Amino acid sequence: MDALVEQRGPILIVTMNRPQVRNALSAEMMAVMRDAWDRIDGDPAIRVAILTGAGGAFCAGADLRAMTSAHPGDSFDGADLSRIDALLKGRRLTKPLIAAVEGPAVAGGTEILQATDIRVAAQSARFGVSEARWGLFPLGGSAVRLPRQLPYTIAVELLLTGRHITAAEALAAGLIGHVVPDGTALDTALEIAGTIAANGPLAVQAILRTVRETEGLPESEAFAIESKIGMQVFTSDDAREGPRAFIEKRPPEFHGR
Numbered sequence: 320m321d322a323l324v325e326q327r328g329p330i331l332i333v334t335m336n337r338p339q340v341r342n343a344l345s346a347e348m349m350a351v352m353r354d355a356w357d358r359i360d361g362d363p364a365i366r367v368a369i370l371t372g373a374g375g376a377f378c379a380g381a382d383l384r385a386m387t388s389a390h391p392g393d394s395f396d397g398a399d400l401s402r403i404d405a406l407l408k409g410r411r412l413t414k415p416l417i418a419a420v421e422g423p424a425v426a427g428g429t430e431i432l433q434a435t436d437i438r439v440a441a442q443s444a445r446f447g448v449s450e451a452r453w454g455l456f457p458l459g460g461s462a463v464r465l466p467r468q469l470p471y472t473i474a475v476e477l478l479l480t481g482r483h484i485t486a487a488e489a490l491a492a493g494l495i496g497h498v499v500p501d502g503t504a505l506d507t508a509l510e511i512a513g514t515i516a517a518n519g520p521l522a523v524q525a526i527l528r529t530v531r532e533t534e535g536l537p538e539s540e541a542f543a544i545e546s547k548i549g550m551q552v553f554t555s556d557d558a559r560e561g562p563r564a565f566i567e568k569r570p571p572e573f574h575g576r
């Protein structure tokens with residue numbers, strides 16, 4: 320399979336699996352990813368997701384070899400590419416998504432990275448939005464999202480030059496949050512996922528929903544949304560279980576209600 324899906328308790332791991340081409344995207348891979356996103360959003364037992372790649376790579380973007388025989392541009396007639404589920408463009412998960420990056424995460428690889436919430440990269444990882452190098456356009460959303468996630472001049476330089484940057488440069492720019500020794504990105508992502516999965520699922524999902532739904536809004540509009548979402552969490556059984564567990568000096572048992 321061009322992508323693998325593995326559940327470890329409350330954590331779902333999605334692995335892009337075409338290592339022979341640095342996990343360049345295929346139609347099959349994107350279909351498995353799209354189904355995995357639906358599974359994550361639909362299953363209350365899944366509290367956190369991780370996206371990673373096989374064979375010491377994250378993702379090399381669109382398959383340039385496939386593009387030479389079947390160019391996406393030939394099938395754009397009437398297509399609406401404002402939403403591409405597989406790349407989480409125009410769609411965000413309701414649960415936290417952690418990226419565990421080893422090796423290259425370039426072009427479509429850096430594009431889908433921008434749809435993740437927490438990002439762990441091995442020290443040899445590389446990033447970049449290479450599409451312009453090949454006369455293509457970063458249709459995975461980077462021309463919109465990257466300037467919202469990075470300082471303007473850094474985002475635009477990466478978009479226009481297509482140059483690759485190291486994990487250290489990506490950390491300094493704020494594209495990723497962690498740089499770890501090669502081969503340990505998934506282990507670190509699993510540790511972070513375990514911490515989040517032990518927290519109140521309603522609180523975690525409400526915080527994520529608030530961050531997404533209030534982005535770019537004036538404070539007064541944003542707080543109107545935030546307060547409604549937040550108050551729902553406070554009326555839950557979990558919101559009573561947490562303080563009780565603290566006083567009784569035991570780990571909380573959250574049931575998402």
Ligand SMILES: C[C@H](/C=C/C(=O)SCCNC(=O)CCNC(=O)[C@H](O)C(C)(C)COP(=O)(O)OP(=O)(O)OC[C@H]1O[C@@H](n2cnc3c(N)ncnc32)[C@H](O)[C@@H]1OP(=O)(O)O)[C@H]1CC[C@H]2[C@@H]3CCC4=CC(=O)CC[C@]4(C)[C@H]3CC[C@]12C
Nearest residue numbers: 340343379380381382383384391394423426427449458459
């Ligand atoms: C717009 C969206 C994204 C577009 C793109 O991503 S364009 C692709 C840009 N990719 C690159 O520039 C990376 C190229 N690769 C490299 O730079 C290097 O390989 C590396 C840095 C990744 C690794 O270097 P390395 O030295 O370790 O390894 P190498 O020796 O170079 O490579 C090893 C081996 O792998 C092969 N390889 C590497 N990368 C690729 C690649 N990208 N493609 C193919 N093969 C690759 C290399 O040749 C070597 O092989 P070997 O045989 O050993 O020589 C688009 C993303 C998805 C699109 C949507 C898809 C679905 C749709 C379908 C439609 O019909 C409508 C449109 C659409 C929605 C479509 C829209 C556009 C996208 C969103």
